Amino acid sequence: MNKSKYAALVTAFSITLTGVLPSLPATTPIAAAAADRYTYKLPANLEKYLYVHRGMVKIINPQQEQVLKKNQWNAYLYDMDPYRSEKTYYMDSYNFNTSRKGFLLALYNWIGLLPPVYPQNVDLEGLNKKIAAAEPSDYNGSEEWRKLLQQRGEIQLQARLQAMVQAGYVKPEEITEEKATKKFVANVLYRMFKDVRPYKGSVKLNDTQDLALHWAVELGVPGFEIDSQGKVYPENLLSLDPGPQAPGGEFAYERCMDFLTLILPGKKTATGWEYYQVQLLPGMVPVRPQDLMLVNGKPLESWRVHEGASYYAANKAIAGYAVPRFAQMLQRVRQDTMKPRVWDWRRDLIQNPLFSKQIATYKRTKSSKDLNVLYQAVRNHYHLYLRQDSADIIKHVVQNVK
Numbered sequence: 073m074n075k076s077k078y079a080a081l082v083t084a085f086s087i088t089l090t091g092v093l094p095s096l097p098a099t100t101p102i103a104a105a106a107a108d109r110y111t112y113k114l115p116a117n118l119e120k121y122l123y124v125h126r127g128m129v130k131i132i133n134p135q136q137e138q139v140l141k142k143n144q145w146n147a148y149l150y151d152m153d154p155y156r157s158e159k160t161y162y163m164d165s166y167n168f169n170t171s172r173k174g175f176l177l178a179l180y181n182w183i184g185l186l187p188p189v190y191p192q193n194v195d196l197e198g199l200n201k202k203i204a205a206a207e208p209s210d211y212n213g214s215e216e217w218r219k220l221l222q223q224r225g226e227i228q229l230q231a232r233l234q235a236m237v238q239a240g241y242v243k244p245e246e247i248t249e250e251k252a253t254k255k256f257v258a259n260v261l262y263r264m265f266k267d268v269r270p271y272k273g274s275v276k277l278n279d280t281q282d283l284a285l286h287w288a289v290e291l292g293v294p295g296f297e298i299d300s301q302g303k304v305y306p307e308n309l310l311s312l313d314p315g316p317q318a319p320g321g322e323f324a325y326e327r328c329m330d331f332l333t334l335i336l337p338g339k340k341t342a343t344g345w346e347y348y349q350v351q352l353l354p355g356m357v358p359v360r361p362q363d364l365m366l367v368n369g370k371p372l373e374s375w376r377v378h379e380g381a382s383y384y385a386a387n388k389a390i391a392g393y394a395v396p397r398f399a400q401m402l403q404r405v406r407q408d409t410m411k412p413r414v415w416d417w418r419r420d421l422i423q424n425p426l427f428s429k430q431i432a433t434y435k436r437t438k439s440s441k442d443l444n445v446l447y448q449a450v451r452n453h454y455h456l457y458l459r460q461d462s463a464d465i466i467k468h469v470v471q472n473v474k
Contacts, residue, residue, distance in 0.1 A: 078370065098102065109464075110382040114393050118450075119401040125330045128358070129350040133339065135184045142350045143188065144181045145232060147360055148468045153223025169322050171307055173233065175252035176242060179260065180232045182329055184353045185340045186239055188231035199224055234386045254296055255306035257328070258284040268337055268345050268467075274412035276421070278302040290413050291336075294327040335406055343385045345404070363388055411455040417469045421450060431470055 115121070147163055149156075155166060166172040171371070180186060190196070203224065206217040236242045241263050246256065262271075262284035270285040278301060285306055288296045295310030297318070309320025310328060326395075332338040337345040352358060362372045365386050366437075374379060414420045421427055430446040440463075447463040459465075 108367050108378075108380065108382065109369075110365055110367050110378075110380075110386045111369070112361070112365070112386040112390055114390070116251060117244055117461055118394065118397060119357070120461060121363050122401050122405055123363070123396075124334060124352075124356075124358050124402075125327075128335055128356040129334070130353055132351060134348075134350040135339070137380045140184045143184060143186060143281045145177075145188075145228050146411055148177065148225050148229050151221040151228070153325055154221060166322055169325060170252055170320065171254045172246065172248060172250055172256055173229065174326065175227060175329065176233055176236050176247070176260070176327065178325070179241075180236055182332065182338075184339045185230075186235040188228070189234040189238060190227070190231045194227055194231075196224075198225070199227070251309060252325070253307050254288075254304060255280070255282055255285060257310060257325075258282070258288040258382075259295075261332075262287050265336060266343070271407060272412040274415055276302070276415055277304050279304060279371065280306045282306060291409055292331075294331050297326040334402070335409060350402070352395065352398045357394055358401060359390065359394045361387045361390045408455045411453065414450075414454045414456060417473050420454070421466075421469055422473050426453065434470060446470070 079353070083316065102317065136327065142410055149161065149168060153160075163322075169178065203220045206214055206220055208214050208217055233242075233247055233468070237244055237247070242260050246259075250256075266287070269287075269291060271283065272285075275286045275290040275299070277289065279287055285296070286302055289304060290300060294312065296303050296304055297314040299314035299316075305316050305318075306320070308316070310324035310326050311320040312327065313316040313319070333348060334350065335346045339346050339348050362374070362378075365372055365383075367378065367383075412420075416461060424430070427446065427449060430442070430449050434442040434446050443463055443466065447466045452463060
């Protein structure tokens with residue numbers, strides 16, 4: 073996907089924190105210049121609202137450009153059919169990018185360091201000369217030229233898939249024409265990152281025993297959303313929404329790649345993996361203002377046009393607060409991927425001896441101070457979902473879960 077197209081995509085990460093930002097009022101009003109009244113909140117756990125993708129940042133320690141140029145390859149669809157229509161290209165692109173081979177090629181290009189593995193008898197230079205000699209002057213092109221292009225496309229693709237096999241990220245028998253389902257993607261990623269982000273055993277899915285899927289959900293990889301029944305639907309495409317009928321598409325796979333780049337130690341090195349060091353680009357805001365705003369006391373509706381002095385003042389205030397805290401937010405999100413999840417409040421909190429002292433103290437005093445001590449202990453130990461991350465939730469659990 074080219075840079076301009078990718079920059080139009082946005083990737084949301086809702087993850088947890090390891091520390092506490094300065095406490096602020098829950099909601100700050102902005103004087104309304106029109107009928108609508110906009111308010112905004114600046115939560116203590118601001119990193120829960122982190123909203124960032126690769127197009128929003130500058131990577132300070134990128135892979136060497138000459139290495140990437142030598143290894144990366146993005147011409148498969150062109151080589152397969154250089155004259156496809158725009159509509160056909162969109163569908164072919166979607167089908168390829170959500171296929172096993174397409175996902176593996178995207179992952180290979182993202183890694184950047186693995187040299188392609190060609191068969192010994194391949195003469196790419198000679199093939200390229202034949203393609204140049206047969207290139208047509210008219211629109212349709214010759215059959216010979218098309219066949220030569222397709223031959224090159226398959227050779228280049230297979231060389232990069234073979235590199236992924238040799239790296240141990242995918243098994244030869246897994247490289248089929250099937251879709252890149254959640255189960256397939258999770259197993260590839262698990263082989264890549266299991267040593268730097270080992271599974272902690274905190275997740276229990278109700279529709280699969282697959283270890284890699286449990287790992288992906290525990291880690292918070294985008295595209296592996298669970299529904300109210302505790303199911304992830306292993307044979308579905310990656311999707312940003314939970315449920316068996318949730319639409320899957322390229323955006324979920326792009327969001328997954330953003331997560332690998334920005335949240336995990338996603339820079340491949342000769343000895344393993346390390347973090348990309350990133351800076352927020354000028355004009356970028358690492359949260360979605362609409363996630364932190366209300367209009368007339370209600371959540372903003374995406375279909376409405378929001379404007380006016382009140383709205384723009386709220387946007388400016390949110391940006392002014394979030395932008396200077398980007399590095400801190402990102403660090404806390406990264407740290408949270410090293411923690412277990414809360415999956416069963418009884419097991420993970422009430423019966424966990426790590427919290428018995430704080431629970432007993434709060435039950436005795438019922439003070440907000442001791443509740444906050446307990447809340448911070450839970451938050452520092454676990455990778456909480458946004459819906460779990462509040463002192464009120466902890467209070468409710470202590471009072472009602474036995």
